[in-house]
Amino acid sequence: MPATRETRLVTKRFGDEQAKTLAGYVASGGYQALKKALGMQPAAILDEVKKSNLRGRGGAGFPTGMKWGFIPKDAKTTYLVCNADESEPGTCKDRELMYWDPHLLIEGMAIASFALGCHHAYLYIRGEMMREHAVMQAAVDEAYRGGLLGKRVAGSGYELDITVHRGAGAYICGEETSLLNSLEGRRGWPRMKPPFPAVKGLFGQPTIVNNVETLMNVPFIVEQGGGVFAELGMGRSGGTRILCVSGHVNRPGVYELPLGITTRQLIDEVCGGIWKGRKVKAVIPGGSSMPPLDESELDVPIEFDALMTDPRIKEVEVRPGVKFDLGGGKTLRTMAGSGGVVVMDDQADLPAICARIMQFYAHESCGQCTPCREGTGWLARISQRVADGRGLPGDLELMESIAHGIGGNTICALGDAAAWPMLGFLTKFRGEFEAKLAASVAGAA
Amino acid sequence: MQTAPLSDAAKQKLNAVLSRYPNAMAACLPALHLARAEYGHLGDDVVKLVADHLALPVAHVHGVVTFYTMFRREPSGQNVLRVCTNISCMLRGGYEILGAVERELGIKPGQTTPDGCFTLIEEECLAACANAPMMICGARYFLDLVPEKMPELLAELRQTPQTELV
Numbered sequence: 007m008p009a010t011r012e013t014r015l016v017t018k019r020f021g022d023e024q025a026k027t028l029a030g031y032v033a034s035g036g037y038q039a040l041k042k043a044l045g046m047q048p049a050a051i052l053d054e055v056k057k058s059n060l061r062g063r064g065g066a067g068f069p070t071g072m073k074w075g076f077i078p079k080d081a082k083t084t085y086l087v088c089n090a091d092e093s094e095p096g097t098c099k100d101r102e103l104m105y106w107d108p109h110l111l112i113e114g115m116a117i118a119s120f121a122l123g124c125h126h127a128y129l130y131i132r133g134e135m136m137r138e139h140a141v142m143q144a145a146v147d148e149a150y151r152g153g154l155l156g157k158r159v160a161g162s163g164y165e166l167d168i169t170v171h172r173g174a175g176a177y178i179c180g181e182e183t184s185l186l187n188s189l190e191g192r193r194g195w196p197r198m199k200p201p202f203p204a205v206k207g208l209f210g211q212p213t214i215v216n217n218v219e220t221l222m223n224v225p226f227i228v229e230q231g232g233g234v235f236a237e238l239g240m241g242r243s244g245g246t247r248i249l250c251v252s253g254h255v256n257r258p259g260v261y262e263l264p265l266g267i268t269t270r271q272l273i274d275e276v277c278g279g280i281w282k283g284r285k286v287k288a289v290i291p292g293g294s295s296m297p298p299l300d301e302s303e304l305d306v307p308i309e310f311d312a313l314m315t316d317p318r319i320k321e322v323e324v325r326p327g328v329k330f331d332l333g334g335g336k337t338l339r340t341m342a343g344s345g346g347v348v349v350m351d352d353q354a355d356l357p358a359i360c361a362r363i364m365q366f367y368a369h370e371s372c373g374q375c376t377p378c379r380e381g382t383g384w385l386a387r388i389s390q391r392v393a394d395g396r397g398l399p400g401d402l403e404l405m406e407s408i409a410h411g412i413g414g415n416t417i418c419a420l421g422d423a424a425a426w427p428m429l430g431f432l433t434k435f436r437g438e439f440e441a442k443l444a445a446s447v448a449g450a451a
Numbered sequence: 452m453q454t455a456p457l458s459d460a461a462k463q464k465l466n467a468v469l470s471r472y473p474n475a476m477a478a479c480l481p482a483l484h485l486a487r488a489e490y491g492h493l494g495d496d497v498v499k500l501v502a503d504h505l506a507l508p509v510a511h512v513h514g515v516v517t518f519y520t521m522f523r524r525e526p527s528g529q530n531v532l533r534v535c536t537n538i539s540c541m542l543r544g545g546y547e548i549l550g551a552v553e554r555e556l557g558i559k560p561g562q563t564t565p566d567g568c569f570t571l572i573e574e575e576c577l578a579a580c581a582n583a584p585m586m587i588c589g590a591r592y593f594l595d596l597v598p599e600k601m602p603e604l605l606a607e608l609r610q611t612p613q614t615e616l617v
Contacts, residue, residue: 175519
């Protein structure tokens with residue numbers, strides 16, 4: 007039953023219209039964590055976040071405390087940027103979080119800014135989210151009027167401005183260095199790393215970019231302590247996880263759950279099973295850039311490390327028998343990504359779904375690096391012709407070769423985001439692609 | 452064609468925006484959103500006007516405008532329908548929704564109805580996957596759509612257009 011599985015830290019105010027106002031938020035305990043934080047040493051806040059095992063909820067799962075620790079000690083001007091450019095297909099949590107609890111995000115940003123010595127934080131919100139932009143801007147304005155932002159935050163000597171900045175339609179701007187270029191008023195082209203943003207980011211200054219959900223966990227960590235947050239989690243991952251479940255389940259939804267839940271439990275116990283009495287065939291565990299799972303791989307917890315390392319999940323191959331090399335001999339299984347879980351039933355046309363995913367990445371490639379700009383276009387065209395029954399002999403090998411040529415060879419991860427699912431679908435569901443191809447070749451003859 | 456100068460209200464907003472950034476270039480996206488609201492679309496003349504206001508090369512602003520899909524170079528309809536067909540919507544009938552809209556309005560994605568009431572856009576994932584299939588129009592979300600209901604919904608939008616906010 008959902009009620010017993012759900013653990014609500016950051017979604018606890020969902021459905022409460024009152025909590026969207028400053029008065030309602032304060033009445034339900036809001037801004038207490040900020041007041042506590044303002045009485046702490048910034049270094050002590052950083053320690054709690056490190057202890058909490060909070061990991062980035064945007065996709066990479068990087069330890070937040072460690073990221074914050076990369077800000078140079080002698081930095082004079084630092085920036086915090088909240089990445090609210092949610093656009094990874096299958097992911098719909100940040101939008102809901104901002105809509106239902108805008109002040110929790112402001113409080114999280116204010117605490118993080120104080121800990122990082124930042125006096126101007128930016129909230130980069132996706133351009134299409136016009137409703138959420140209005141909600142966030144109204145909440146920021148109200149926080150200024152209520153003395154929680156501005157010259158003297160909550161009556162302290164700390165000064166903080168928050169500016170809400172709208173994107174204008176570009177998936178790539180969810181990539182943190184592309185986002186920084188966009189925020190500086192440029193085309194959203196990713197930057198070469200190093201230098202990493204923590205050293206040289208927004209306007210050339212040390213900058214931390216964190217996801218919405220990540221920052222919204224910070225008030226809890228300050229109030230309850232990093233240890234409590236870590237205890238709620240599993241292994242090296244603290245807290246809960248918001249999973250956005252879409253596709254062929256009876257109850258799609260945005261659920262905040264314990265990190266140890268398995269994909270099968272998620273489908274059966276939280277989402278009411280597969281629709282129309284069918285069976286599950288494939289599940290994308292964390293946004294469309296992640297390699298899919300097949301039915302035999304659903305008993306692994308949807309936790310960052312488990313999805314990357316559990317031997318019950320097959321390793322992605324560049325061609326049958328040859329494992330994809332992530333570098334340094336590391337192989338690729340899948341990743342928890344953005345929490346966007348897409349469930350496909352036993353009648354789903356996987357080659358057609360894979361082609362739609364490729365079409366997306368081809369559309370969103372920024373055009374900067376040749377392997378991605380050209381490769382994603384070819385993957386989209388070839389996977390579409392295979393899906394449409396117009397494939398040519400050798401097309402599967404061609405797609406593998408193109409995907410392998412993109413993976414790891416681009417400035418940012420968008421190239422990988424196309425290559426990984428392509429190789430993942432071919433590794434685990436090759437038979438479906440071969441059947442399409444056999445039918446096309448037979449038809450052509 | 453001569454473009455009217457920015458209204459005083461828009462100029463005020465732009466000055467407020469400029470005060471939030473350490474340089475004028477960073478105000479480029481907000482300024483373009485303002486200009487879009489003011490002029491409806493971002494033709495060459497509007498691009499030049501924004502560039503002049505920010506003291507940026509026209510080429511820079513042109514480069515920015517053409518990078519982002521929301522900065523439309525052509526006039527749009529009163530209602531910009533953004534229909535998602537990405538995988539979560541596709542799995543639950545997103546293409547059927549798009550087809551129903553195409554049939555009802557007689558236009559394809561990228562086109563505007565002759566009466567200027569609707570522009571149709573086939574959109575990538577709009578982050579409402581748990582309520583697929585869906586679309587947005589202005590600041591309104593239309594969730595858990597069914598093809599049969601689309602004519603009724605479009606008739607409602609024709610009566611009460613949902614313009615895109617700044």
